Amino acid sequence: MPPIELLVPPALFALSSAAFFKAIYLSYKDRLYVAPLLFGSAVLSLQTSHYLTWLTGMNVLWALFSCIWMHHAASVLYIDQLSIPRTASFWISAYKIWNDPQRRLSQVSLQRRENTCSPTSRIWFALRRLSWTVLCWLLQLSIVGPLLSIHFTFSAEDFEPSRQILIRRMLSLQPEPPFTAREMQIRFYVSVYWIWIAYLMLELCNTVLALFFVVILRLDNPEDWTPLFGSPLQAYSIRRFWTKFWHRLAVAPCVSSGRMITRRVARLQPGSQHEKISIAFWAFFVSGIFHVVADWASGEPCYLIDDMFFFVANFLAGAIESAIGKGLENAMKRSKNGMVRGLLRSGIVRKMIGYIWVLGFMFWITPKWQYRKLHASLTEFSDPQLATRSN
Numbered sequence: 001m002p003p004i005e006l007l008v009p010p011a012l013f014a015l016s017s018a019a020f021f022k023a024i025y026l027s028y029k030d031r032l033y034v035a036p037l038l039f040g041s042a043v044l045s046l047q048t049s050h051y052l053t054w055l056t057g058m059n060v061l062w063a064l065f066s067c068i069w070m071h072h073a074a075s076v077l078y079i080d081q082l083s084i085p086r087t088a089s090f091w092i093s094a095y096k097i098w099n100d101p102q103r104r105l106s107q108v109s110l111q112r113r114e115n116t117c118s119p120t121s122r123i124w125f126a127l128r129r130l131s132w133t134v135l136c137w138l139l140q141l142s143i144v145g146p147l148l149s150i151h152f153t154f155s156a157e158d159f160e161p162s163r164q165i166l167i168r169r170m171l172s173l174q175p176e177p178p179f180t181a182r183e184m185q186i187r188f189y190v191s192v193y194w195i196w197i198a199y200l201m202l203e204l205c206n207t208v209l210a211l212f213f214v215v216i217l218r219l220d221n222p223e224d225w226t227p228l229f230g231s232p233l234q235a236y237s238i239r240r241f242w243t244k245f246w247h248r249l250a251v252a253p254c255v256s257s258g259r260m261i262t263r264r265v266a267r268l269q270p271g272s273q274h275e276k277i278s279i280a281f282w283a284f285f286v287s288g289i290f291h292v293v294a295d296w297a298s299g300e301p302c303y304l305i306d307d308m309f310f311f312v313a314n315f316l317a318g319a320i321e322s323a324i325g326k327g328l329e330n331a332m333k334r335s336k337n338g339m340v341r342g343l344l345r346s347g348i349v350r351k352m353i354g355y356i357w358v359l360g361f362m363f364w365i366t367p368k369w370q371y372r373k374l375h376a377s378l379t380e381f382s383d384p385q386l387a388t389r390s391n
Contacts, residue, residue, distance in 0.1 A: 012045035063294035075256035125222035236354030310369035
């Protein structure tokens with residue numbers, strides 16, 4: 001691919017960002033005139049994400065990033081209609097809002113311009129972030145990746161549609177196809193590897209950007225660039241997996257657009273339980289749509305039903321957890337058996353059960369999400385005619 005094409009997606013994103021910097025200082029009415037340039041260039045950046053094939057997965061990552069960016073810009077400029085305080089620095093504050101999809105900055109912090117971070121702090125920050133990122137990638141390139149290559153030789157047959165089915169086959173006296181140790185190993189691998197790869201890719205991008213803005217440009221302080229992910233030890237329920245461990249890049253825009261729907265369209269009571277549930281569903285629904293659009297725009301196998309089923313099922317699993325949790329709390333209050341109450345209150349027991357539940361849920365749901373994509377990719381790779389046509 002010509003090197004110039006690699007610059008097209010970021011150049012279009014830069015144009016969209018320039019439009020954002022202009023729009024943030026305008027009134028709502030004037031912002032509408034900037035919208036075609038802002039979102040038009042962002043859509044073109046999304047549509048050209050398939051140019052970014054220099055690193056495996058970068059095309060999909062860029063497409064997802066473009067979707068999140070458009071949602072962030074829409075929520076800031078047109079839904080919440082944020083503006084910059086008059087006492088704030090002109091373009092620094094615009095940059096802070098532009099670079100804060102998680103909405104962690106307050107109006108007060110936007111007005112603070114002083115640089116209180118010492119060069120030593122920046123150096124230590126760079127060393128910490130670099131060492132952790134390099135360690136993770138060394139683990140992937142020298143241990144995880146080679147071991148997987150030695151242990152597995154994948155074929156399209158490993159990901160046939162019949163392999164997606166788990167529970168119905170387990171309940172059958174004569175499952176078809178029959179279970180094998182290899183199938184269980186592959187299913188386990190697929191169920192956890194997507195988490196590891198997403199962590200690696202996003203952590204790498206976050207580290208590169210953090211070093212650029214904190215160490216090189218010095219526009220931010222180290223505390224402005226906290227890790228994207230939490231501890232995996234916190235993921236002992238589906239809800240905690242998504243709220244405590246997983247990144248929160250798309251959450252704030254989803255909350256913003258979700259509140260617009262619940263309050264202006266559905267007329268739900270602000271802060272009510274119904275609104276909270278609706279916004280949670282909206283966040284998972286939008287995530288599913290973004291993944292579908294990202295796969296389509298980046299030229300990867302795209303399956304609408306599979307993506308939407310995965311994210312909606314995760315929402316439903318979290319809702320079921322909440323209902324069961326309330327039931328257990330009531331049972332604990334009513335129980336007169338000290339041993340039962342002790343087990344229900346035991347943090348260790350609850351966490352162990354939770355880890356098993358999360359792993360089991362991913363073991364069931366992930367193949368329904370990923371197997372058709374893997375089957376399509378391996379079929380194309382193994383068929384010379386398909387590979388020729390794709391090139």
